[in-house]
Amino acid sequence: MSSRYRDLRSFLQLLEKEGELVRIKTKVKTGEEIGSIMIELNDRNGLDAPCVIFENVANYTIPVVKNVLGSFRRIALAYGLPNWRNATRKEIVHYLARKMEERKDWKKSKIVKDAPCKEVKITGKKVDLKKFPILKWHSPDGGPYITFGGVVMGDKEWGQNLGIYRMMLQNKNTTSMLVNLLQDSGKLVSRARDRGSDEIDCAVALGFHPGLYIPAGIKMPTVARNAELEFAGALTGQPTELVKCETSDLYVPATSEIILEGTVTTKETMDEGPFCEWMGYAEEVSVLPIFKVRCITHRRNPLLQSCMSVHTYSETQVIQSLQGINWYNQMRKAVVGFKDMNILLESRCYLAVVQVRKRMPGWGKQALYTVLSSGFAMATVNVVMVVDEDVNIYDWKDILFALGTRVDPELDVVTFPAVATNALNPAARIRIPRDPNSLFTNFAMCSKLGIDATKKSAAEVGRSRDTPPVAVQDEAILREVRKNWDTYGLKKYS
Numbered sequence: 001m002s003s004r005y006r007d008l009r010s011f012l013q014l015l016e017k018e019g020e021l022v023r024i025k026t027k028v029k030t031g032e033e034i035g036s037i038m039i040e041l042n043d044r045n046g047l048d049a050p051c052v053i054f055e056n057v058a059n060y061t062i063p064v065v066k067n068v069l070g071s072f073r074r075i076a077l078a079y080g081l082p083n084w085r086n087a088t089r090k091e092i093v094h095y096l097a098r099k100m101e102e103r104k105d106w107k108k109s110k111i112v113k114d115a116p117c118k119e120v121k122i123t124g125k126k127v128d129l130k131k132f133p134i135l136k137w138h139s140p141d142g143g144p145y146i147t148f149g150g151v152v153m154g155d156k157e158w159g160q161n162l163g164i165y166r167m168m169l170q171n172k173n174t175t176s177m178l179v180n181l182l183q184d185s186g187k188l189v190s191r192a193r194d195r196g197s198d199e200i201d202c203a204v205a206l207g208f209h210p211g212l213y214i215p216a217g218i219k220m221p222t223v224a225r226n227a228e229l230e231f232a233g234a235l236t237g238q239p240t241e242l243v244k245c246e247t248s249d250l251y252v253p254a255t256s257e258i259i260l261e262g263t264v265t266t267k268e269t270m271d272e273g274p275f276c277e278w279m280g281y282a283e284e285v286s287v288l289p290i291f292k293v294r295c296i297t298h299r300r301n302p303l304l305q306s307c308m309s310v311h312t313y314s315e316t317q318v319i320q321s322l323q324g325i326n327w328y329n330q331m332r333k334a335v336v337g338f339k340d341m342n343i344l345l346e347s348r349c350y351l352a353v354v355q356v357r358k359r360m361p362g363w364g365k366q367a368l369y370t371v372l373s374s375g376f377a378m379a380t381v382n383v384v385m386v387v388d389e390d391v392n393i394y395d396w397k398d399i400l401f402a403l404g405t406r407v408d409p410e411l412d413v414v415t416f417p418a419v420a421t422n423a424l425n426p427a428a429r430i431r432i433p434r435d436p437n438s439l440f441t442n443f444a445m446c447s448k449l450g451i452d453a454t455k456k457s458a459a460e461v462g463r464s465r466d467t468p469p470v471a472v473q474d475e476a477i478l479r480e481v482r483k484n485w486d487t488y489g490l491k492k493y494s
């Protein structure tokens with residue numbers, strides 16, 4: 001599959017051929033105009049919004065690319081799933097979970113000498129991020145943002161890590177970076193500080209091979225250890241091509257459009273934000289590490305790839321909803337009777353619905369405790385709902401049916417005291433501005449809600465009756481009725 005494209009550019013050609021890409025030649029004046037067009041596109045088309053290239057951005061010669069992986073079918077195309085046009089979130093989750101679990105297809109990266117991302121090299125005083133269309137995309141944002149940078153950091157013991165973290169442009173060679181201790185990069189920064197370093201080498205790839213975006217944007221089974229790069233090899237069928245940085249020993253994806261090389265501070269901080277995130281809020285200012293850029297390399301005629309957040313069906317949300325693939329694998333083994341799990345985009349990924357085959361009383365609650373006591377759910381999920389096999393967890397109508405009819409709130413709702421969650425949790429009661437051990441904004445505090453919406457038997461605590469059986473017509477009679485449908489004069493309603 002990956003032979004069909006070797007970099008972002010050839011993937012864009014593929015998207016164009018498949019009718020998944022629109023080139024906007026009309027001059028756009030600002031990042032906010034681009035942002036508004038993208039939000040409007042999502043409003044009008046939901047997950048069917050296309051990938052867009054803005055070819056004529058006022059004051060810049062470099063085009064802006066948005067929404068490359070903002071639909072499940074384009075993700076399926078990028079990762080070689082059959083029948084990609086009709087691919088569902090469920091198929092993609094199951095596919096990625098299997099590839100991540102099996103590990104047999106993971107591939108060691110390949111180091112190359114000549115890389116397209118080295119065609120142009122800029123160092124010293126000439127470094128100027130403002131030459132690139134890094135813009136303010138959402139109106140309430142505190143400034144221009146790099147939204148889709150693949151951040152590479154590492155150390156001798158842990159190897160390299162690749163993660164996507166937002167970066168706010170501060171001046172021509174400085175950005176802030178939203179890394180915190182829940183993330184591998186935050187751990188690497190804190191390890192460097194513990195070693196006594198004031199900074200850690202960092203490289204940021206922009207517009208890299210589409211095969212790397214999902215590994216970079218979701219949690220891996222191991223912290224760092226080149227996991228993202230090797231997992232990407234399983235998804236593309238080829239080793240990831242890496243090239244050494246000009247100014248450090250880090251290795252970056254060779255076909256990237258743009259590479260920023262520099263250091264991230266381990267003690268020095270700066271204010272960052274607000275930025276309109278996937279959950280649809282303009283969050284308050286954070287205290288964050290600083291990325292100091294000392295070298296930029298790029299392809300000739302580079303593209304600036306960026307993504308949008310905020311909208312229910314934005315690109316960030318789509319990828320965010322896949323973050324828990326490793327968690328999915330863990331829960332598959334840990335939850336008794338586990339069948340499947342869905343994280344609802346419409347809940348901004350804060351509601352997880354878990355489906356179990358409940359064969360014993362109490363298994364619904366047991367599932368709740370297991371799911372909510374996992375690290376991932378603690379960090380990023382606020383509400384867990386457990387349902388039976390007869391509920392289609394990909395259909396909110398079914399989910400509401402279970403919630404409305406199978407929950408006795410006194411018996412079936414469990415709240416858990418506040419725990420440390422991702423700092424951006426909008427429902428959190430307090431954000432912890434400076435963890436004394438890390439200096440940066442790291443956590444927020446929020447409680448958790450578990451809802452057992454499974455059918456109950458009289459044997460369960462506090463009950464004296466079973467949930468009544470769901471009303472269904474006699475199957476033989478129904479079959480007859482379907483067969484004779486037109487004879488009732490109901491043809492128009494078939």
Ligand SMILES: Cc1cc2nc3c(=O)[nH]c(=O)nc-3n(C[C@H](O)[C@H](O)[C@H](O)COP(=O)(O)O)c2cc1C
Nearest residue numbers: 162163164165166178183184185217218219316319
């Ligand atoms: C578009 C996009 C933007 C993201 N921005 C951030 C961010 O600013 N900070 C953060 O901690 N995670 C962010 N994430 C989520 C991380 O990329 C994700 O948790 C990933 O697993 C981090 O890599 P790591 O596990 O190696 O730390 C973002 C994800 C996407 C898709």
Ligand SMILES: [Mn+2]
Nearest residue numbers: 161184220224
């Ligand atoms: Mn990682």
